[in-house]
Amino acid sequence: MGTRLLERTTRSVVLTDDGRRLYEQVVPLLTGLEDAVASVAEGKAVVRGRLRVNIHPFFAQLILGPQLRKFLEGHPELQLEMITREQMGDMVAEGFDLAIRFGTPRPSTHIARKLLDTRIVTVATPGYIKRRGKPHSPEELNSGGHTLIDFRDPEASRPFQWEFHKGRKMLGVATGGQLMVSDVLTMHRICLSGYGIAQVMELGCENLLASGQLIELFPDWSDENFPLYALYPSRSHLPAKTRAFLEFVVSLIQRTATVKG
Numbered sequence: 268m269g270t271r272l273l274e275r276t277t278r279s280v281v282l283t284d285d286g287r288r289l290y291e292q293v294v295p296l297l298t299g300l301e302d303a304v305a306s307v308a309e310g311k312a313v314v315r316g317r318l319r320v321n322i323h324p325f326f327a328q329l330i331l332g333p334q335l336r337k338f339l340e341g342h343p344e345l346q347l348e349m350i351t352r353e354q355m356g357d358m359v360a361e362g363f364d365l366a367i368r369f370g371t372p373r374p375s376t377h378i379a380r381k382l383l384d385t386r387i388v389t390v391a392t393p394g395y396i397k398r399r400g401k402p403h404s405p406e407e408l409n410s411g412g413h414t415l416i417d418f419r420d421p422e423a424s425r426p427f428q429w430e431f432h433k434g435r436k437m438l439g440v441a442t443g444g445q446l447m448v449s450d451v452l453t454m455h456r457i458c459l460s461g462y463g464i465a466q467v468m469e470l471g472c473e474n475l476l477a478s479g480q481l482i483e484l485f486p487d488w489s490d491e492n493f494p495l496y497a498l499y500p501s502r503s504h505l506p507a508k509t510r511a512f513l514e515f516v517v518s519l520i521q522r523t524a525t526v527k528g
């Protein structure tokens with residue numbers, strides 16, 4: 268081809284930029300050809316083979332995990348490898364067919380399909396409010412009289428900045444907390460213990476808010492949303508296995524939204 272596709276060392280082989288571009292364009296065509304052959308031979312696209320999915324652990328534990336049995340039993344010829352981790356990584360180099368990730372994706376050649384938006388809410392327990400008092404505005408959090416739980420941004424390796432949105436208005440709050448965590452469920456547990464105030468996604472906290480175990484502190488400043496995306500290689504026709512899994516995830520999200528409504 269007149270260009271270098273691989274960089275070889277004594278310990279590894281990695282794609283060059285030209286090699287990555289070729290891979291991203293050729294592999295979808297080969298997968299589509301396999302699906303077309305299967306469709307003609309059997310009269311339908313069969314969900315089978317190996318499917319490798321990169322998925323955010325919170326979504327996997329909260330929504331997907333409890334319902335996954337139904338999907339797997341419905342597709343006995345499918346081999347699903349579900350990798351749950353905080354960081355996205357390199358989909359091409361690691362051979363992922365699909366990714367389900369929170370946050371706005373970085374620019375790439377992948378197709379990015381938004382699955383949902385969830386509000387960012389600031390919460391504390393009734394016990395914490397009774398002990399430390401309820402702040403009446405985000406600015407009061409800067410006074411130093413409250414304990415704030417920081418959450419680590421896995422991509423930037425530093426705490427997420429606390430922001431409060433009301434329409435076009437935005438307030439930032441410096442936290443400088445004693446504690447920083449990198450797992451959403453751990454943050455929930457610590458907040459529920461009454462230790463401090465946390466900013467969390469409304470997704471996964473609906474029952475805690477409805478039951479009063481957590482109190483939303485600033486409902487007038489909760490216009491910030493955090494998205495969930497599906498990412499997959501650019502192609503005109505998704506493989507049957509990828510399409511089936513994505514449709515299953517979408518159905519779970521729709522069901523969750525219906526129950527919430």
